[in-house]
Structure formats: structure tokens, C-alpha cells
Amino acid sequence: MTVRNKIFFFYKKEDSILEKTERLKALANSEGFEVVENEKEANIIASIGGDGSFLQAVRKTGFRDDCLYVGVSTLESEFYCDFHIDDQAGMMSAIKNEQIEVRKYPALSVNIDGQGSFYCLNECSLRSSIIRTLEIDVFIDDLYFETFRGDGMIISTPTGSTAYNKSVNGAVVDPMLACYQISELASLNNNHYRTLGSSFLLSDNRKMTLIIKHDNSHYPIIGMDNEAMSIRHCEKLSFELTDKRIKTVKLKDNSFWHKVRRSFL
Numbered sequence: 001m002t003v004r005n006k007i008f009f010f011y012k013k014e015d016s017i018l019e020k021t022e023r024l025k026a027l028a029n030s031e032g033f034e035v036v037e038n039e040k041e042a043n044i045i046a047s048i049g050g051d052g053s054f055l056q057a058v059r060k061t062g063f064r065d066d067c068l069y070v071g072v073s074t075l076e077s078e079f080y081c082d083f084h085i086d087d088q089a090g091m092m093s094a095i096k097n098e099q100i101e102v103r104k105y106p107a108l109s110v111n112i113d114g115q116g117s118f119y120c121l122n123e124c125s126l127r128s129s130i131i132r133t134l135e136i137d138v139f140i141d142d143l144y145f146e147t148f149r150g151d152g153m154i155i156s157t158p159t160g161s162t163a164y165n166k167s168v169n170g171a172v173v174d175p176m177l178a179c180y181q182i183s184e185l186a187s188l189n190n191n192h193y194r195t196l197g198s199s200f201l202l203s204d205n206r207k208m209t210l211i212i213k214h215d216n217s218h219y220p221i222i223g224m225d226n227e228a229m230s231i232r233h234c235e236k237l238s239f240e241l242t243d244k245r246i247k248t249v250k251l252k253d254n255s256f257w258h259k260v261r262r263s264f265l
């Protein structure tokens with residue numbers, strides 16, 4: 001078993017968080033962890049904040065699969081955060097009493113114009129940058145599937161299914177399923193344009209390709225989790241679920257469905 005003892009804290013340098021994080025660092029030190037200031041030296045990365053902070057921590061540290069990510073929330077209970085910053089004693093006792101387990105979440109890979117791949121933990125979203133619609137040819141593996149015309153599309157992972165995807169009526173997906181979901185943003189459906197109209201799931205051994213039809217002034221805004229990409233001209237996006245797994249620590253009696261119930265019901 002790998003010895004994990006070098007911990008890096010990822011947090012916003014805000015007064016309300018700083019003081020609590022300092023206490024958490026002291027606690028980690030006293031429990032035998034080494035708090036490192038350079039994330040590259042760490043084998044545990046703890047994000048302090050909400051789900052948005054967790055997404056940033058994973059993105060800014062390069063989607064490392066050789067590290068354990070830990071979400072510590074400062075607000076309520078979050079999807080990626082099983083621990084609360086005000087319950088430091090609970091956190092330590094959970095670790096000591098083996099009340100925790102490791103979950104592996106697959107990352108979605110997005111290849112843009114064959115140039116390079118980017119990872120997403122929640123979703124990749126494409127939206128028209130102007131008032132006019134986007135037109136996109138959708139291929140599943142080598143099959144031409146449909147031509148989408150509308151505001152955009154959301155391609156989400158199972159853990160991202162409770163975020164943007166859910167706001168457009170996509171299904172909530174159990175993260176134990178290795179798949180990704182495609183949801184539409186306001187598709188035109190009439191006698192000229194036809195799309196499936198409902199969200200659909202693709203398995204981890206399928207590839208989806210989007211070919212964006214262009215005119216010069218018109219390009220999509222591409223979002224990867226909570227960041228907008230600066231790429232303007234892109235024609236072809238290919239999606240796959242990667243073998244890359246983001247490892248995160250969770251409490252044993254706090255399943256995804258506990259979180260769904262707590263957050264939405």
C-alpha cells in the first residue's frame with residue numbers, strides 16, 4: 001500500500017477560511033501528516049470550500065491520478081466533499097476508525113481538433129456565443145447520428161449529472177456506472193431540424209464526435225467544469241470517458257444517493 005502522508009491544502013485566501021485552514025494544518029501536522037507548500041510534492045490534495053473549489057483544485061493540480069483528493073466543505077454538505085471544516089475531530093476519528101473509503105471517478109476527455117485533450121470532472125458545455133443558434137453534427141463512434149441546432153449541449157460525467165446537466169432536466173446518474181450523458185440546450189425541433197430531444201447516455205467504450213458548422217463570426221463558448229476555454233476556432237470535438245480516475249475519500253455511510261436525497265428532496 002502506498003504511504004500517503006504529504007498533504008497540500010487548496011483554498012481561497014479569504015479571512016473566513018484562512019483561520020480554519022491554519023487549524024486544520026496544525027491538526028494534520030500533529031497527526032503525522034506533512035503539510036507541503038508545493039502541490040507537486042503532495043500525495044493528498046485537500047480542497048477547502050464547496051464543490052466549485054473541489055473542481056478547481058482538481059483542475060489546477062492537473063487531474064492527478066497518483067494522488068488522493070479530499071473535499072472539505074465550508075458551507076453545507078457538498079457532492080465532492082464528505083468532510084466539514086468545523087468538524088475536524090470527526091474527520092480525524094473517521095480516518096482513524098476506518099470509516100472512510102476511496103471512490104474513483106472517471107474523468108471525461110475532450111479532444112479539440114485533434115490537437116490535445118482536456119479533462120473534465122463535471123462536464124464540458126458548448127454554448128452559442130451570440131444570439132443565433134449553433135449547428136452541430138453529432139457522431140456516435142462512426143455513425144452520423146443527428147444535426148443539432150440550438151443553444152448548445154452539455155456532456156456530463158455521472159458526478160456532474162447533479163450539476164448543470166440536472167438544470168436542463170438531464171438524468172441523475174449513479175457514479176458507479178462508467179458512462180457519460182449528452183443533454184441539449186434548447187434544440188430547434190421542426191420540419192427542418194430534428195434531434196433526439198431527450199438526454200442520452202453513452203458507455204465508456206463509445207466515442208462521440210461533434211463537428212461544429214461555422215460561419216466566421218460565430219463560435220461556441222466551450223466550458224470545462226467551471227472554466228471557459230479561450231479557444232475560439234474549433235471544428236471538431238471528440239469525447240471519451242478516460243481511464244484516468246480521480247480518487248477521492250468519502251465517508252462510508254454517505255453514498256451518492258444520500259447526497260442526492262439531502263440536496264434535492
Ligand code: NAP
Nearest residue numbers: 050051052053078079122123159160162163164167225226
Ligand atoms: P457556480 O456557477 O458558482 O455554481 C454552480 C452551483 O453548482 C454551485 O452551487 C456548486 O456548488 C454546484 N455544483 C458544482 N458541481 C456540482 C455537482 N457535481 N453536483 C451538484 N452541484 C454542483 O459555479 P461553480 O461553483 O464553480 O461550479 C461549476 C459548475 O456549475 C459547472 O461545472 C456546472 O455544472 C455548474 N453550472 C450550472 C449552471 C446551471 O445549472 N444553469 C450553469 C453554469 C454552470 P458549490 O456551491 O458547492 O460550489
Ligand code: MN
Nearest residue numbers: 050051075078
Ligand atoms: Mn454547494
